[in-house]
Amino acid sequence: MKGMVTMQGQVTEAPLLAVEELSKAYPGVVANDGVFFSIARGEVHALLGENGAGKSTLVKMIYGLVHPDGGRMLLDGVPYAPQSPSDARRAGVAMVFQHFSLFEALNVAENIALGMEDPPPRGALSQRIREVSAAYGLPLDPERIVGELSAGERQRVEIVRCLLQDPKLLIMDEPTSVLTPQEVEILFTTLRKLRHEGTAILYISHKLDEIIELCDSATILRHGKVVATCNPREHSARELAEMMVGEILIPPRRARRTFGEVVLEVGGLSLPAATQFGTALHDIRLVLRAGEVLGIGGVAGNGQDELLAALSGERTTAPGTIRLGGREIGALGPAARRALGLLAAPEERLGHAAAPDMSLTENAFLTGAVRERLVRHGLIDWSRSRDFACRIIEGFDVRTPGPEVPARALSGGNLQKFVIGREVMQHPEVLVVNQPTWGVDAAAAGAIRQAILDLAGAGAAVIVISQDLDELMEISDSFAALNEGHLSTPRPAEGLSVEEIGLMLGGVHGGTTAGGTGEGAHADP
Template sequence: MINRLELHSISKRYPSVVANDGINLSVKPGEIHAVLGENGAGKSTLMKIIYGSVKPDAGKVLWNGKEVHIANPAMARELGIAMVFQHFSLFDTLTVVENIALGLPGDTKLDELARRISDTAEQYGLELEPQRHVHTLSVGECQRVEIVRALLAKPQLLILDEPTSVLTPQAVEKLFATLRKLAAEGCSILYISHKLDEIRALCDTCTVVRAGKNTGICDPREESAASLSRMMIGCEPPPIKHVLRSPGQTLLAVKNLSLKKSHPFATELSDINFELRAGEIVGIAGVSGNGQQELLAALSGEDPRAEAQMILLQGERVGHFNPAQRRERGLGFVPEERLGRGAVPDMSLADNILLSHQTGATISGGFIRKHAIVKMATDVIERFVVKAGGPHAAARSLSGGNLQKYIVGREVMRNPKVLIVAQPTWGVDVGAAAQIRAELVALRDAGCALLVISEELDELFQISDRLMVIAKGRLSPSIASSAATIDLIGQWMSGMWNDTVVTPLKEVVYA
């Protein structure tokens, strides 16, 4: 059988790093093939070479047995290759249907395309509104646009980078059924995920990449999560230590928070109430687009429409305060969007320190203390093992996972009283994810109050003391993580919690 795709000795070098060093890869027709590696291992560069957006320095590519030189993504699409990038390629000021139309022939009718988008989205359980502008979408909803755009092309090879981070457990199973059906019809799938259980459940073959080189090929169905982790990072991630403790005083309280839609496609927040106490982690689960974005904006101060008394920070009414004023009072914030909100892409890592560290330590007499921000950036890089070309490297030069470690580290090292984190380990490898989660638990143990909004249910169960669910702008009651189940939280993610009897929380919670 002729392989659908073959890569022979692919190499790609950049001034400060060797991204790919003689990598070989073979994908058969109808095969679901995982590419596994830690952040910065070279996976994304390799996928971009296959898709034509990066040119290799050496090596050759064979497509259906014939050598090809994929000059650009348009040529890749003509060959039958579709890709969903981890960092999206969408125009904010265009609608969903207009964005998808950009890669199609000029005579494509938008109304007909909108119907195809809706049908495809419904078929695969990916809710989308074709007429919404992209700037109104959450990160998870943008990912749905990318997935649907790829599926519309009916590709021979589909490259998926972290495709399940926006889905409920039930929707993940539906997507897996779809991918298996596509594979049975002859479509090859390259699947990049840091969720080892997903790879073991879905994929036929797994190629492991470490530091830009092949380190092994295996059948993931015959491996354990631990053995895959050892192949990927050389060891198993350390377990997070749980410590029994009672939470302290309330540091953040949200009372009767209701906000109308800020734009036609926003989610209205309705009667949000919860308290966050010192020394606890409260997790909020939910499918992307159910009000997470609006709640984060209200809590961070980016949306100042809340009444003053609706948000209390250490007992002070801060509903009208801007983000800087809330930071001065001990609030830390990690947004879900890394490039553009968490970090300015073209600024250095040192300069990006100023996004959250505007104090006397970094600014004196109206002048930036350059040596101070370089020292802070260096400390974050070293403590969080960020793979970067030093504190002067541009934020956009980092892989997604390494940039995430830097942004989280920047906030953790401020020692906030209250830390709000959105999608802390989205697209992050198992080793880095374990480190980030351990740092969050350590902050909790030091008395910080943490609110973690994530679509990774395993993550929320692992680090949270209490769990809540947001659905259609409403917030469920809280439940002790030890008393919750995946099935229950999955049911609540559909908005069905009114008929559930919630056991009252005990004073002692777990870490």
């Protein structure tokens, strides 16, 4: 097989896929502007860039989901212009999406058959699934119902579906965002094996350490243009981030500090799931001291939203389950808790933390009404609200023409800075944030983390719920994991190893075998 050897630097023979001057514009934004890169057989090529840099558009064009306005692609030296994903699959291009497209009520084999061009008969397919999954170290039982699988196992279904078609090029979009560290290791082993067999892999991620560990080359996009092509192993994560952002990044710094008195105590907090798809909370216990940052990790859907709602007061519980400064607040609503100093910033910016069509002034009023004294005798003081909005905009470098702009006109990062700033500026005793930097560019994420640390430095207690372990390790004093509504006992963050964190996160999702929920492991016929 030609091109077996991975190549660093110059590629003399024809690459597997060459992308030349590819362009795509959407109304109001040029998503890709003259993008070029090439990938050889057996090469793992990273596509790097901030949100909105054009990575998704680029891979959608390669996979036939979006048609380019200009430029061309060559596959094996032959012009390649897929009209649809099935064209792409026939040509040997496969893709694993960030959001899985699986039917929860069907079993693994049925799901895989649905996504194939010409699925073999059921018995033969199940046999093939077992062979392929065993060969690549991705244990998967074809008879299990997808609804019972963990996120890592679901991803295996998608990967195995791709592998069954012997792809020449495998595209992976943010594959590790939902995985525990152990599951990431398994995935990487598989990808290395594929590379060794000559499969080219186009790897999209914003986790720079992973890219340095896994990838042979990288193309960096900024604002739809290629700004650099490099070997990621020759650069540090910071250098790569700076190439993505185009500016110098300063890591968050925290001053040495001592913790004060206990300000928040949660004990025996249980909450049934609000909806069919929600997660119930079971006997949550935690103690938070002034000046402490507690990081709560976990894969999405393990009770993060519910925990935030229980702490913010959107869902109430028995009075004694939550104590703020010794006072029982479990039965109080959000406004009353805010008055006492417990503030929160939910994950979903538009529609939950902020009203999309309301101005920044009105959104500043949303949570600032009580503590900033913006209401007098039921009447709203709009000029004070406006001042408050302006202070947030200024203090947190929110890029906006002014406070009268509707929230939905702001970019994700800017709105997130506004939402976090709005709570920080109110000097909370306790701040609870869920996914503070989700979908936020690197510069804004750094500013938000710094603000959280500064707040803790000033004596507030902070709970950060996040899926980003690097973020939690960077800012947390103590760490706990949320798994299926159970919170592990918080431990000091310093000195925690990746393995320990993975085990805390994994809970019963051990991640090494198909023993997800304990059932099904014995389902072998």
